[in-house]
Amino acid sequence: MLHDLLIKNIKKHVQLSDTEVERICNYFEPKVIEKRSFLLTQGSIYKYEGFVLEGCFRIFTTDKKGNENTLYFATKDWWLIDIDSFMNQHPSDLNIQALEDSKVLLIKKVDKMELYNSLPVVEKLFRIMSQKALVAWQRRLIRNHSLTAEERYHHFIQTYPEIASKLTDRQISSYLGITHEFLSKIKRKNTKTE
Amino acid sequence: MLHDLLIKNIKKHVQLSDTEVERICNYFEPKVIEKRSFLLTQGSIYKYEGFVLEGCFRIFTTDKKGNENTLYFATKDWWLIDIDSFMNQHPSDLNIQALEDSKVLLIKKVDKMELYNSLPVVEKLFRIMSQKALVAWQRRLIRNHSLTAEERYHHFIQTYPEIASKLTDRQISSYLGITHEFLSKIKRKNTKTE
DNA sequence: TCGGCTTGTTGAACTTGTTCAATTTTTCTA
DNA sequence: TAGAAAAATTGAACAAGTTCAACAAGCCGA
Numbered sequence: 001m002l003h004d005l006l007i008k009n010i011k012k013h014v015q016l017s018d019t020e021v022e023r024i025c026n027y028f029e030p031k032v033i034e035k036r037s038f039l040l041t042q043g044s045i046y047k048y049e050g051f052v053l054e055g056c057f058r059i060f061t062t063d064k065k066g067n068e069n070t071l072y073f074a075t076k077d078w079w080l081i082d083i084d085s086f087m088n089q090h091p092s093d094l095n096i097q098a099l100e101d102s103k104v105l106l107i108k109k110v111d112k113m114e115l116y117n118s119l120p121v122v123e124k125l126f127r128i129m130s131q132k133a134l135v136a137w138q139r140r141l142i143r144n145h146s147l148t149a150e151e152r153y154h155h156f157i158q159t160y161p162e163i164a165s166k167l168t169d170r171q172i173s174s175y176l177g178i179t180h181e182f183l184s185k186i187k188r189k190n191t192k193t194e
Numbered sequence: 195m196l197h198d199l200l201i202k203n204i205k206k207h208v209q210l211s212d213t214e215v216e217r218i219c220n221y222f223e224p225k226v227i228e229k230r231s232f233l234l235t236q237g238s239i240y241k242y243e244g245f246v247l248e249g250c251f252r253i254f255t256t257d258k259k260g261n262e263n264t265l266y267f268a269t270k271d272w273w274l275i276d277i278d279s280f281m282n283q284h285p286s287d288l289n290i291q292a293l294e295d296s297k298v299l300l301i302k303k304v305d306k307m308e309l310y311n312s313l314p315v316v317e318k319l320f321r322i323m324s325q326k327a328l329v330a331w332q333r334r335l336i337r338n339h340s341l342t343a344e345e346r347y348h349h350f351i352q353t354y355p356e357i358a359s360k361l362t363d364r365q366i367s368s369y370l371g372i373t374h375e376f377l378s379k380i381k382r383k384n385t386k387t388e
Numbered sequence: 389t390c391g392g393c394t395t396g397t398t399g400a401a402c403t404t405g406t407t408c409a410a411t412t413t414t415t416c417t418a
Numbered sequence: 419t420a421g422a423a424a425a426a427t428t429g430a431a432c433a434a435g436t437t438c439a440a441c442a443a444g445c446c447g448a
Contacts, residue, residue: 063340071332084329116318123317124310130324135278137331138265144256144338145371149435168395177339182435184397343405362425374407378427 002030003029006051006105009077014121024115024122030103033057035100040082041094045089048106050080055102057164058175062092069085070175073099073163079129080104086112149178150186196224198374199348200245202301203271207322208315216307218316222299227292234276234290239283242300244274249296249362254368255287267293267357273323274298293360343372344380 003025010016010024017171028051033039040046042065059080060070071094076081085092086109107115115122143152153176159165164172173183199218204210222245227233231362234240236256246268247270253274254264265288268274279286280303290304309316347370350356358366367377 039282053300061336063336065340067340068239069336069339071336087325120314120317122282123314123321127321127324128322130328131277131281134328136326136333137335141331141335141338142255142257142263142265144335145259145263170395179436181395181398181437185435188397329411342403364425374426375407375428379405382427 001162002027002053003105004052005077009051010125013132014125016075016121020119020121023119027107027111029107031103031104031106033102035098037096038097039080039180040085040092040094041103042093042095043091046085046092046094046111049086049109049112050096050104050106052076052078053105055104056099056119056163057096057102058099059094059096059173061095068174069177070171071173073160073167073175075163078118083130095158099171144177149176149182150189152176153183153186196247197299198224199247199271203245204319208319208382209324213313214313217313219229221301221305221309223301225298225300227296227298229292229295232289232291233274233298234288236287236289237285240279240288241277241287241303243280243303243306244245244298246270246272246274247297247299250293250296250357251290251296252293253288253290254367255289259312263371264365267361267365269357269360277324282387293365312362327366338371343376344383345371345382346370347377 006025006028007016007021010021016024025045033055038047039050039057054076057074057078057080058070059072059074059082060068066137080096082094082096084090085094089109116126143155147155153172154175157173166169169178169183169187173180176183200219200222201210201215204215210218224247227249233242233251235242248270251264251268251272251274252264253268253276254262256262268354274290276286276290278284279288283303310320337349340351347366350366350370363377363381364374367374372378
């Protein structure tokens with residue numbers, strides 16, 4: 001039952017036999033991550049891939065100017081992946097930090113490779129998941145080009161209200177690509193005119 | 195020999211037997227696309243997936259405000275994919291236009307599905323290609339957040355000098371997410387101070 | 389519950405990028 | 419090769435977003 005959420009998530013993308021489900025789940029081990037601690041820090045190599053059962057994570061990178069850029073947030077039913085570091089086993093550009101006490105299922109790189117080789121449906125699963133993610137990233141870039149910061153802010157809180165409610169304004173602004181001061185001004189403008 | 199470039203491209207990502215190579219190539223048919231004509235237009239359904247042999251394409255979308263946003267450019271050795279429309283067979287948000295006389299290899303959706311089902315290595319190939327593309331899109335979004343327009347412009351022309359040389363400034367500016375007037379001002383500033 | 393730390397707010401000055409309109413330059417096409 | 423169309427340039431006024439600094443408000447942790 002620990003793996004129920006994972007199974008349900010996988011079945012959204014591909015069809016699986018019970019044996020396949022069991023073999024996949026065997027490799028995923030639960031881990032509890034405390035609020036504010038890191039599953040991965042910039043500069044280290046990511047040896048696991050994760051799936052969130054409970055809690056919330058922020059995946060971000062710190063650039064040369066010292067600014068934090070948030071790639072995405074992951075709550076229950078999301079995957080925690082740093083493909084680049086995981087696939088190529090080189091130091092990651094990313095940090096994965098728990099924003100609250102959280103629980104994840106982790107699979108080791110060697111075990112994932114083993115699954116890819118022994119179960120074709122796992123290739124299919126991650127092929128489909130990656131393609132869906134790709135479409136989402138393309139759309140996000142277009143939004144960044146075609147919408148103002150204010151429009152992006154409203155799009156975000158309307159699309160992910162549950163996630164947004166768990167975040168500080170600084171975290172949201174680092175996702176939108178604006179300063180937290182400017183986000184504060186956007187919010188004031190909106191409450192005034194309401 | 196028509197398929198040589200395609201085979202070489204595929205072998206960058208996965209290992210293949212000669213039989214597999216042959217079966218894959220059989221489904222790809224060459225097509226010539228004239229300068230300025232479209233392989234796909236916004237609103238229609240994409241029934242093919244393509245690989246560029248010669249020439250250059252621009253993949254873009256027009257938003258509500260009437261501005262064109264360029265997702266990417268594809269020259270020789272690049273793939274032409276609108277995953278969203280191709281996978282889900284719903285009307286595309288994208289336009290794919292030849293910027294010069296071009297030659298592509300096309301595969302039909304039904305044939306691609308057939309390949310996915312009969313050759314596991316094809317699942318692996320597109321899983322790997324999608325994951326690599328995903329990393330590239332994440333990096334591009336971070337660059338959009340952390341670099342100025344001028345820095346993004348230099349990054350682009352330094353990373354893709356051959357592509358950049360084929361493009362108009364309007365096309366480049368629609369990729370960078372700025373107006374063509376502003377790109378013109380960036381260029382002037384740079385020639386002055388040189 | 390005190391003190392310190394992080395977060396949020398606000399304003400003023402500034403930088404980056406846009407808009408619009410006019411002009412020049414380049415590229416197609418008949 | 420002329421004439422039209424598209425692309426590039428420029429300037430002035432403007433809008434969007436940043437920076438810095440000061441202060442207020444929350445939220446731990448001891």
